[in-house]
Amino acid sequence: MNQHLPAIIVTVPLLSAFVITAAGWLNKKLCFPIAIAALGVSLYCSISLLISVASGKIIIYNLGGWAPPWGISYTVDPLNCLVLVAVASVAFINIIATKKNVEEEYPDKIGAFYTLYVLFATGLIGIVITGDAFNLYVLLEIAALTGYALLGMGSRRAPLASLNYIFLGTIGACFYLLGVGYLYIATGSLNMKDLSAILPAIYHSKTILFAFIICLTGLFIKMALFPMHAWLPNAYTYASSPATSLIAPLTTKVMVYAMLRITLDVFTPQYSFGTIGISHSIVWIAIIAIIMGSLMALAQRGLKKMLSYIIVAEVGYMVGGLWLGNRAGITGSILHIINDAAMTLCLFLAVGNIIYKTKTDSFDDLKGLLKKMPLTMGAFILGGLSIIGVPPTCGFFSKWYLISGGLAAGHYAFVAALLFSSLVNVVLFFRIIEIGFFEPFKEHVSGHHECITDQIAGNRIMIEEAPAGMVIPLVIVAGFLIFLGLMTGNIVTSIIQFAIPAGIS
Amino acid sequence: MEDVISFVISKYNYWCYIVLLMIGLYAMIVKNNLVKKIIGMNIFQTAIILFYVSISVKKEGTLPTIIIDPVTGTHTARAADYINPLPHVLMLxxxxVSVATLGIALALAIKIYKEYDTLEEDEIFAQIRKK
Known part of the structure; x- marks a missing residue:
């Protein structure tokens, strides 16, 4: 049983997606338990895989017993085991936290929603675990297609935003496919391990250079690196909260992982960071992404759109950290994939709760919310502190690694951009705290008496928290931010340091 | 000059796919009608499918099947004559994927039409700005 875990982690959610559709026809109440059971199995598999690859072991699973390069192999190594756990746990927690919201948002489409949900998780888990370049494309499209549909099931403007995402997402995926095609022409292989063995002999070839660049460009579009980010903010803002809090924490992070896999594993770091000489320019793109993402977040008047632009900035962190090309930078980049998934989940779940209660996410309607929804706002503030990078939350530690990577590489502009973005985040989140805490009364100007009655009424109906089923998972995620922060040392020494190829100092 | 012509002609399959790719990209960027954009997207995907299929072409190649001569009972086809089937399989x-993408895109286009009563992008934006 145990040696089949890498196959089970993908096949169980894949097959149960079909079962959910069928169950939806019979009885809508069956969908949720099946979905949660399938994601639970994935989570269990991912955690036991994490335990078994800790301290640098590698598991290679050949599907159907076909040895690579003929068959598709699934690989679990220190680079992807953490991302695997992050994807599985975000999907698992989010499905519990949004149960009530889904029931109210899509009363007739529960079966369809959970089918897409589980397929989306399957796609992302598959991208992370696969060891085959073409299989990665197929799973990328599974995740993307279900993502388009989930994002399209939202408010009035959601379909248009989602269609925009389809156009850009398709261009991105097609570029990646083209790159894989060129790699196949040059090497005759699609297996990542096999590719990395064949490629060094032909690194001088222009075909390989083109394949590398076009693969990266495709992934940059998919991860919404700054000039290619146009699809992200609208798609995430207008979608319904259960879909956003699933897709926003995961999509960009998994694409960053795919970039890590291509640059570090399929190609050698010496080639990616040295021979072709583009690392410097990509770090500069990342710097611009961080600055622009932060500035555009500053200009927003709605929580969801603000958080979407923060994601654009965070993508800049991870891309920049990788392309610094040193140990601290790459450690920070890998660590930030997990931390950012947790932070974004926390923030979007909190926003989901706020929208569930107040039906809006604009700043003007947050007044007095800190008193009405103390737990939700508490978790939101904790997530905000983590994005800012306040110790002991996890955001501090990955930012610390990124900054020390920037200093070690002598890239002071990157360090400055990180500090600038932290300062902007301070402004962003303290503005919300201010609105939520210090402006509790709606009618300041309407006279003294009303103010007092308002206060009395305010004291009576103090707490209007979202239902317990939504708040408890959120509080757990918020606690997890601190837990991840405290565990940073263990994560780095027992897993991440083995993920970085030897020869990078 | 002759070198250039022979360079272009000898690699004509690549030129074809690049031209198709650019047509698709152009339609996606420039066209105002959403359905035209969707068609552009489909051309874009098809160009890559053609690229993959064309790289496996072999002159006077044959299908990768076992051919037994009925008289002698030996295997007559040579492996060197086989057309590489893998790119074809990948393109299946x-x-x-491209059919599924098209399906989702059209479904969203229907939803957009129900919402705004038009598929022209500028008219949709005008409606959004009015609100």
């Missing part, structure tokens, strides 16, 4: 998957 890519075709399925």
């Amino acid at each position: 998957t890519a075709i399925v």
Whole structure:
């Protein structure tokens, strides 16, 4: 049983997606338990895989017993085991936290929603675990297609935003496919391990250079690196909260992982960071992404759109950290994939709760919310502190690694951009705290008496928290931010340091 | 000059796919009608499918099947004559993906039409700005 875990982690959610559709026809109440059971199995598999690859072991699973390069192999190594756990746990927690919201948002489409949900998780888990370049494309499209549909099931403007995402997402995926095609022409292989063995002999070839660049460009579009980010903010803002809090924490992070896999594993770091000489320019793109993402977040008047632009900035962190090309930078980049998934989940779940209660996410309607929804706002503030990078939350530690990577590489502009973005985040989140805490009364100007009655009424109906089923998972995620922060040392020494190829100092 | 012509002609399959790719990209960027954009997207995907299929072409190649001569009972086809079947198989998957993408895109286009009563992008934006 145990040696089949890498196959089970993908096949169980894949097959149960079909079962959910069928169950939806019979009885809508069956969908949720099946979905949660399938994601639970994935989570269990991912955690036991994490335990078994800790301290640098590698598991290679050949599907159907076909040895690579003929068959598709699934690989679990220190680079992807953490991302695997992050994807599985975000999907698992989010499905519990949004149960009530889904029931109210899509009363007739529960079966369809959970089918897409589980397929989306399957796609992302598959991208992370696969060891085959073409299989990665197929799973990328599974995740993307279900993502388009989930994002399209939202408010009035959601379909248009989602269609925009389809156009850009398709261009991105097609570029990646083209790159894989060129790699196949040059090497005759699609297996990542096999590719990395064949490629060094032909690194001088222009075909390989083109394949590398076009693969990266495709992934940059998919991860919404700054000039290619146009699809992200609208798609995430207008979608319904259960879909956003699933897709926003995961999509960009998994694409960053795919970039890590291509640059570090399929190609050698010496080639990616040295021979072709583009690392410097990509770090500069990342710097611009961080600055622009932060500035555009500053200009927003709605929580969801603000958080979407923060994601654009965070993508800049991870891309920049990788392309610094040193140990601290790459450690920070890998660590930030997990931390950012947790932070974004926390923030979007909190926003989901706020929208569930107040039906809006604009700043003007947050007044007095800190008193009405103390737990939700508490978790939101904790997530905000983590994005800012306040110790002991996890955001501090990955930012610390990124900054020390920037200093070690002598890239002071990157360090400055990180500090600038932290300062902007301070402004962003303290503005919300201010609105939520210090402006509790709606009618300041309407006279003294009303103010007092308002206060009395305010004291009576103090707490209007979202239902317990939504708040408890959120509080757990918020606690997890601190837990991840405290565990940073263990994560780095027992897993991440083995993920970085030897020869990078 | 002759070198250039022979360079272009000898690699004509690549030129074809690049031209198709650019047509698709152009339609996606420039066209105002959403359905035209969707068609552009489909051309874009098809160009890559053609690229994959064209790289496996072999002159006077044959299908990768076992051919037994009825008289002598020996295997007559030579492996060197086989057309590489792998790109074709990969593209079967890519075709399925592009059909699914098209389906979702059209479904969203229907939803957009119900919402705004038009598929022209500028008219939709005008309606959004009015609100």
